[in-house]
Amino acid sequence: MYRSNTCGELRISDAGRKVTLAGWVQKVRKLGGMTFIDLRDRYGITQLVTEQAVEVGREWVIQVVGEVVERQAKNAKMPTGDIEVKIDTVTVLNKAQTPPFTIEEVSDGGEDIRAKYRYLDLRRAPLQRALALRHRLAQEIRTYLDGQGFMEIETPYLIKSTPEGARDFVVPSRMNPGEFYALPQSPQTFKQLLMVAGYDRYFQIVRCFRDEDLRADRQPEFTQIDCEMSFVEQEDVLNTFEGMMRSMFKNALGVDIPNPLPRMSWYDAMDNYGSDKPDVRFGMKIHEITDLVQGCGFSVFDSSAYIGAIAVEGCAEYTRKQIDELTEWVKRPQVGAKGLIYIKVAADGSIKSSVDKFYTPEQLKAVAERVEAKAGDLVLVLCGAKRKTQTQLGVLRIEMGGRLGLRDPKVFAPLWIVDFPLLEWDDETQRFYAMHHPFTAPKPEHEKWFYSDKKEDLERVCANAYDFVLNGTELGGGSIRIHNADMQSRMFEVLGISKEDAEYKFGFIINAFKFGAPPHGGLAFGFDRVCALFGGQETIRDYIAFPKNNQGRDVMIDSPSKIDQEQMDELFLQSTVKE
């Protein structure tokens, strides 16, 4: 061992001890005849001091032998700040070129250069903390699930391409010419087979792959906490996994989350927050005001199916310019509103609105009351089709919450969204689609509607499906699966999938289910996002050791890349790319 101690552990009680440390040179300062060196490793920084002439540079790897002494000028900000190590001998283990950016809490390097030299960026404390948190969470998850009788079972990575869902990454097989494996988008099929096989409780922290056009903060490979349980109802699944989350919050962050967690129906989430992943760290709920404002001669409202509003606290003093900017903001294609109506409730209680001429102050006051606006608040109103308008209000709400500083990343407000609709009607194709997937079971109490032929009955069937939502982000979700062959047939019928089509697309799993499938259900969490949110960040990139960029490239290793013609030949492949 090149060291007796790490750079993070020496304290005043070690004074007088002879120690050997090894690490990277963070900083060198000369002061009078003394040289001070900050020596860094994963565990911390220890100050070294010597009167000798030492030739070391930034990021050199050195080993020092010396004595722990009490510092004259202590540094209360550092755990090792009470001591320093008086150097006897220095051994240079490896010199280092000067890194292309500073290895500090905040680096001076741009994103591109840091991505190229990821192994240097990973030396910075924020990334070390991020990966340490990820490690801690992974261990907590496994410890909890192991304790609950879950078995970690590895499922294959080289599987079969399916025409459903997102695009698969495929892997040509040399030994089976012309054939391909696919990389899993999730182990969904295998985990359901493990339930058929009687494993009762399964989990895996597992890599998944999706060949999607990458949006910001999506990765072609990502990690899922994947779980499935047999002989359970929705209540059992929710209790088990909020238990898991509770232990993660407690043991990794020291945070207590409510017990039990709040649950909100999908309908309430849409109506009150305009989102199926509501951020409930703050109120500013959406209120429908259609009944209060229609029929008063304002044609925009009169021709809208739905009119809704939020009250933004303390913003009654917004200027014309600020309102105009907000109006432009909601009209951007990302939000898509036609326009924005405001009602200002001044500090003295007087009301001012962009639709003053259509409404009496009393009518506007009724709106303000409905949306729970107090003196000094700004009421923002959107109108149009119901769900679309609610969604726009939801986006506006998040924006205003952010502007008012109501979205503190260190505050955690987890909840379950439940009672999703089972089916979504698509006007264009005039058919129902499964909102979750075609194996999700309807709620037992809604089965009567599920077997009805009326569209309005089918539309109100709720699924035994659930999402875990934290601070406006969906961290995971799942469902109770259909385990009964008749119900599954009915599902295909409702979705307009013929017997032949069902057989072709899902035959393999349907067949397995004929040999005694237990009632089962499960869920999956996006582990990258769990880590980021636990760390108080919105982007996942810092929580992945070696992420890819938005073009799916790893710029550090320069991948993907061309392969030899010989390798192409062995795989019976020809490229059709024109050189």
Add this chain to the structure above:
Amino acid sequence: MYRSNTCGELRISDAGRKVTLAGWVQKVRKLGGMTFIDLRDRYGITQLVTEQAVEVGREWVIQVVGEVVERQAKNAKMPTGDIEVKIDTVTVLNKAQTPPFTIEEVSDGGEDIRAKYRYLDLRRAPLQRALALRHRLAQEIRTYLDGQGFMEIETPYLIKSTPEGARDFVVPSRMNPGEFYALPQSPQTFKQLLMVAGYDRYFQIVRCFRDEDLRADRQPEFTQIDCEMSFVEQEDVLNTFEGMMRSMFKNALGVDIPNPLPRMSWYDAMDNYGSDKPDVRFGMKIHEITDLVQGCGFSVFDSSAYIGAIAVEGCAEYTRKQIDELTEWVKRPQVGAKGLIYIKVAADGSIKSSVDKFYTPEQLKAVAERVEAKAGDLVLVLCGAKRKTQTQLGVLRIEMGGRLGLRDPKVFAPLWIVDFPLLEWDDETQRFYAMHHPFTAPKPEHEKWFYSDKKEDLERVCANAYDFVLNGTELGGGSIRIHNADMQSRMFEVLGISKEDAEYKFGFIINAFKFGAPPHGGLAFGFDRVCALFGGQETIRDYIAFPKNNQGRDVMIDSPSKIDQEQMDELFLQSTVKE
């Protein structure tokens, strides 16, 4: 929850309790007016009894409510054998088709049908035990390594193809036309980068991929326990990982292995066991007898560089036919010996040999003494080039050990093999190759030879490399890496790799090392094989939930398979396979 208890937990102390169980029907017996049902789940089997007429079949999934009662005829072999559950009500949760083979400890199904219906084979107790052991071991490994300060860090699966080593599986990139990712053969590069990045102690239980022509019991995807440490010497790595193995043996099997573990040099392993992965559960060591038998006129020996022998206990009475069969056995291409000489030491101490006419009884007795043959033992002699002959004797030794029942899979004899030669000379290409890989460091005390120009000096340089061997199988291995640029240049020079070549093949990692690489080393274990050996099996297939066959196919999901032309087009690929 569909049950109050599992099928494995009810005991006599539960008698009188009303319980709800759910599971699969293992067996139905009618006896008089009574029906007995064995109900099975992952946790065990519970006997149900009823006077009602019940319609259930093998592998049906049922739920029963009933009372726990003491059995009249107890079954001491079952943990639940003291009780049975008297059925009040039975609910059929799912009917089942009759499975194509029996779901029993030993099934009546052949390998192919069981592979096709893997989800049914996985219901059998031996496979459930195998996967439960695998789960347990994975948890023990992580708990141990976490306790030792290792961080679990996930490395990417979509990486870059390298021209070295075995064949890569490649993944065409749709977003980067004409370019490919490769699936990792191991995270070697990434774990060394993590050391450069200062993560100090890294581990991962990670899938790896090799597109090899599959030999028996090889899988195209396999799982590695992958580890790396900084600021360590070989001694630190060995101590850390025999600690891990010790905790795995203790906590998963209740077995104590020696502390410290035996270590054997590669030279001793080859000389005494004819193998770099010796099975030390039994003796039967190889002894060189060249000096005792050369120069006596037997030309076969006189023209051999090396003559070696083993003493097979109690086999002096082998018949002519048995000896002939053994001779044929060693002459098979898999062993490759030219012939087999024997010396029988009869119970009365008299000596009989196939080379009687060349040697006096005293000379043969000296051989018998050298190989520690006692009265009643059979001495088997092979000759030829030294390492080749030792290897053949090693194979013969394993065979005879097996025949004599000396290879009990429930006996565990782990050890480290150390002091591997750094370099292997290849006569054909007249150059040295790295025995481990070109980043493995020579032992510090052998550096003087490493920098010598003499072939014989270079040949005796030992590496800081080590293998963990259990019962004749290499379960893992690793090395201390070169972290010094000058030493790395020297290594490339010795291997005859030009600067340009080194830059092309290894430039990326060499470059990273310029920014301050710490001394580091590590190792990797083959987790599939670890599980199999811990379970007392030689084949890994039962320890993988969904394995592939020898053609790399998953016959259950029928993968690999053809993909759509549309998908091919999107990937800019054309197949050259003639339809």
